[in-house]
Amino acid sequence: MTDSLATTSPFPAARSVGAASPCRRAFRAPKLWLVLWVLLFPALNSAKLAAHETIDVERANALVAAADEAATLTKKADGAGVEGETRFALGMVLVEATDILNRDLAAHSGRLTVNAELMLKALAQRDLAPRLDEAIGRYRMPRTPLEEAIRLSPEALYAPRARFVLLKAQFYESFVLDPFELLGIGFDDLERQIAEAEALGTGLSSADDAEEASFIHAIDLARAARLARSPEVIRAYTDKAQKALAAFAEAYPESMRAAATRMVLKSIDAVQ
Numbered sequence: 001m002t003d004s005l006a007t008t009s010p011f012p013a014a015r016s017v018g019a020a021s022p023c024r025r026a027f028r029a030p031k032l033w034l035v036l037w038v039l040l041f042p043a044l045n046s047a048k049l050a051a052h053e054t055i056d057v058e059r060a061n062a063l064v065a066a067a068d069e070a071a072t073l074t075k076k077a078d079g080a081g082v083e084g085e086t087r088f089a090l091g092m093v094l095v096e097a098t099d100i101l102n103r104d105l106a107a108h109s110g111r112l113t114v115n116a117e118l119m120l121k122a123l124a125q126r127d128l129a130p131r132l133d134e135a136i137g138r139y140r141m142p143r144t145p146l147e148e149a150i151r152l153s154p155e156a157l158y159a160p161r162a163r164f165v166l167l168k169a170q171f172y173e174s175f176v177l178d179p180f181e182l183l184g185i186g187f188d189d190l191e192r193q194i195a196e197a198e199a200l201g202t203g204l205s206s207a208d209d210a211e212e213a214s215f216i217h218a219i220d221l222a223r224a225a226r227l228a229r230s231p232e233v234i235r236a237y238t239d240k241a242q243k244a245l246a247a248f249a250e251a252y253p254e255s256m257r258a259a260a261t262r263m264v265l266k267s268i269d270a271v272q
Helices: 032-040 057-076 080-107 114-125 144-152 159-172 187-200 207-227 231-251 256-270
Strands: 131-133 138-140
Touching: 057 080, 057 114, 080 114, 080 138, 080 144, 080 159, 144 159, 159 187, 159 207, 187 207, 207 231, 207 256, 231 256
Parallel strands: none
Antiparallel strands: 131 138
């Protein structure tokens, strides 16, 4: 790997959409943000996390080396299918790197540890580093490699997984704490996200991914019900949200996400 990360190298780290009308002001889920935050950063449940590195130098080196390899193979790829696979591989490396950076950031009071800084610097030198978004307080996942992989080979075996990873990024990066205060996306974007989550729900090979896609779909329907302007659209999305939230809670009764969907469903029912 070029530009290896040595342990001795010291490298120092919107507005909401659709304000609630009086008739919908009660439709809030005050504890939902906490559930979503735990889902976003599950490793933070560990009491030891804040006292230790979330990434060691070997893992940092391995991720940068994997990014180098995928980028090199992409340049040598012969045909759309092969190039799509290499871009998907690169995209998934960047997904893991972004996840690690965000966990490290959250675990250390908004400051990256030395190893995380080193990895970020190495990725930046390759124009592959995720961007820190001050508005949401997290690094945004670089989406281009996965988007290009899907474009090059939309029917490839990796395509559903790539689409799901992009869906997750779009969802979790669209709010800070309260998912009903959209940040960086509009109502049209939310509707496209709903359609994508619904389309992916039954086509994912991983049961965990299918559960999360269904969860995102149900929460997004509830967001649309609350943020819509037209009474007709509000009624339509409210009906869909109630059905999707109830179905999710019934299908995954032991899931932490079910607790979130029950909270939102209760909030919707309270204003009916």
